[in-house]
Amino acid sequence: MTKSEALFERAVKRIPGGVNSPVRAYGAIGEAPRFIDRADGCHIYDVDGNCYIDYIDSWGPMILGHNFPEIRESVVKACEKGLSFGCATEIEVEMAEFICENIPHIHMIRMVNSGTEAVMSAVRAARGFTGKNKIIKFAGCYHGHSDAMLVSAGSGVMTSGVPDSAGVPKGCTEDTMTAVYNDLQSVRLLMEQAQGQVAAVIVEPVGANMGVVAPKEGFLEGLRHLCDEYQALLIFDEVITGFRLAFGGAAEYFKVKPDLVTYGKIIGAGMPVGAYGGKKEIMEMVSPVGKVYQAGTLSGNPIAMAAGLTQLKYLRSHPEVYVRLEEKGDTLYTGMKDILKEKGLRYQLNHIASLGSLFFTEQEVTDYTSAKTSDTEAFAAYFKAMLKMGIHLAPSQFEAMFLSNAHTDDVIEETLEAVKKYF
Ligand SMILES: *Cc1c(COP(=O)(O)O)cnc(C)c1O
Numbered sequence: 001m002t003k004s005e006a007l008f009e010r011a012v013k014r015i016p017g018g019v020n021s022p023v024r025a026y027g028a029i030g031e032a033p034r035f036i037d038r039a040d041g042c043h044i045y046d047v048d049g050n051c052y053i054d055y056i057d058s059w060g061p062m063i064l065g066h067n068f069p070e071i072r073e074s075v076v077k078a079c080e081k082g083l084s085f086g087c088a089t090e091i092e093v094e095m096a097e098f099i100c101e102n103i104p105h106i107h108m109i110r111m112v113n114s115g116t117e118a119v120m121s122a123v124r125a126a127r128g129f130t131g132k133n134k135i136i137k138f139a140g141c142y143h144g145h146s147d148a149m150l151v152s153a154g155s156g157v158m159t160s161g162v163p164d165s166a167g168v169p170k171g172c173t174e175d176t177m178t179a180v181y182n183d184l185q186s187v188r189l190l191m192e193q194a195q196g197q198v199a200a201v202i203v204e205p206v207g208a209n210m211g212v213v214a215p216k217e218g219f220l221e222g223l224r225h226l227c228d229e230y231q232a233l234l235i236f237d238e239v240i241t242g243f244r245l246a247f248g249g250a251a252e253y254f255k256v257k258p259d260l261v262t263y264g265k266i267i268g269a270g271m272p273v274g275a276y277g278g279k280k281e282i283m284e285m286v287s288p289v290g291k292v293y294q295a296g297t298l299s300g301n302p303i304a305m306a307a308g309l310t311q312l313k314y315l316r317s318h319p320e321v322y323v324r325l326e327e328k329g330d331t332l333y334t335g336m337k338d339i340l341k342e343k344g345l346r347y348q349l350n351h352i353a354s355l356g357s358l359f360f361t362e363q364e365v366t367d368y369t370s371a372k373t374s375d376t377e378a379f380a381a382y383f384k385a386m387l388k389m390g391i392h393l394a395p396s397q398f399e400a401m402f403l404s405n406a407h408t409d410d411v412i413e414e415t416l417e418a419v420k421k422y423f
Contacts, residue, residue, distance in 0.1 A: 003047040008032035026395045029380050033395070034387075039066035041406040044392055052392035053411050057402040059394075060240050060265040063354075064311060064321070065406025071269050071310045078306035084298060092300040095309050099277065102316055103248045105257045109277030110286060111300040115239035115264025116144025118274035119202070121286075121294045122260045123148060126200035126233045128292035129282045134194045136201045136232075138181040140210030140368025143202060143237050143262075147172035153368050157186045159193050181207055181367040182215060184222040191230045200233040200260070201226070205250030208240045208400045210371040211357035212350045220256040227259075233282070239264035239274070240400070244325075245353050247316055253353075269311035271304035321405050325354040328403050328412060332356065335416045343423045354403035358382075371398065382422060389418040 001009075011018035019025045019033065026033045034046040042065055044054040054066070064071070078091075096109050112118050123135055123146075137143065139153035151161030151173045157180060161173035177194065180186040181203075191198055201223055207213035227234040236258035242249035243266040251258055260278035267273050277283060285292045315321055333351035336358060340347055346362040359365050360378040379397040386393055393401060 004035045005032045007035045029395045041065040052390050054392045055401040056394050057404050060402050061270045063266050065404045071307050074306040074310040078303045089302050091305040095305050106277040107280040108283035109275050112274040113272050114274045118262035118276045119143040120146035122262050122276040125292050128285045130199040132197050132199040133175045134198045136177045136179050136190050139178050141204040142209035148176050151176045182219050198232040200235050202235040205236050206241050210368050211398050212355045212400045214352045220254050224256050233259040235260045237262045267308050269307040271307045273304045273308050329354045332412045339420050355400045385422045391418050
């Protein structure tokens, strides 16, 4: 038995499923998950001493690679002053100023502790600001695990959400409508049916939780127009895309202005941080200025802020990181495409910048329904073989590959060799 297997045996007795977040359990794979001991750059090491090239990157935060020296040092330095005060600190002001000064559509921002919290709070602010209750989300987009966002994704448009989880009362999802990603007509239909009662449309500007699905040309602009036409707010959930596609996230990349933005992942550089921000008049609805209540004992925690701000400042002062990430993405993903073509396989490879997904389907993947045509057993076999060859992919067909700036050309080449060997 490996150390990972032994740990998993102990873990399942005391932690539901042995893990503190479901996808880590390798449920779709049918093996014990690897327990990780440490990571450095683009490599991750498990407790049995195996080394892998890591394409999970903690699900995105490690855009500069694991254990980045400047970030680690900023955390150690902050720790020396104490872990938390529950009082206002200078670094929170610096963080807020830095983001607002560098991202034009964000005038005010509030720190929270996760992406889930950011979305939950942004939706509440949108409802408080507009005085309306309905929310439109898209099938296949993930916005964390707050009650209102946990609606089951059917194959079509749904005017009233059905809970996708036990423990979520129907009342909590009744005001969540579900549209089809990349289908503006489905949004217009829901806007009409809601008769002016839509507070906000929330979207992952690049879908990255059904595998990677980029917006079709005009989709995000179309959402902007529809929101203006029906006086609803547009919320970009940039928990993955923020500071990844560009410093200003998908909004900058696609030049579409949302009213509110949610962040997570990269903003904390591996510490538990989320944030939501946007137009001043909306953010001024939030307590203690306004009547939308939202709070957090550890929000804006000084250690987390030190890590996050160091990463953001590094990204801002090294714009070449984004150029390199595009290049690396191109090399890896077009390389994979070429291999598939060479082998006569018609599996779909979607990618944009540093994000990519190999779907085990021959259908073009543009939304949740087409993503679902993937052969998940074929994915599991591929995942296991890649892991054996030292490549650490997300253990699910419906998660993205995350490239970091620490992935070198050699490492990408090594990955392509493994892909070639497998197919
Ligand atoms: C990860 C994710 C979330 C949830 O963030 P947590 O920090 O896991 O709560 C929300 N939205 C998107 C787009 C995400 O990828």
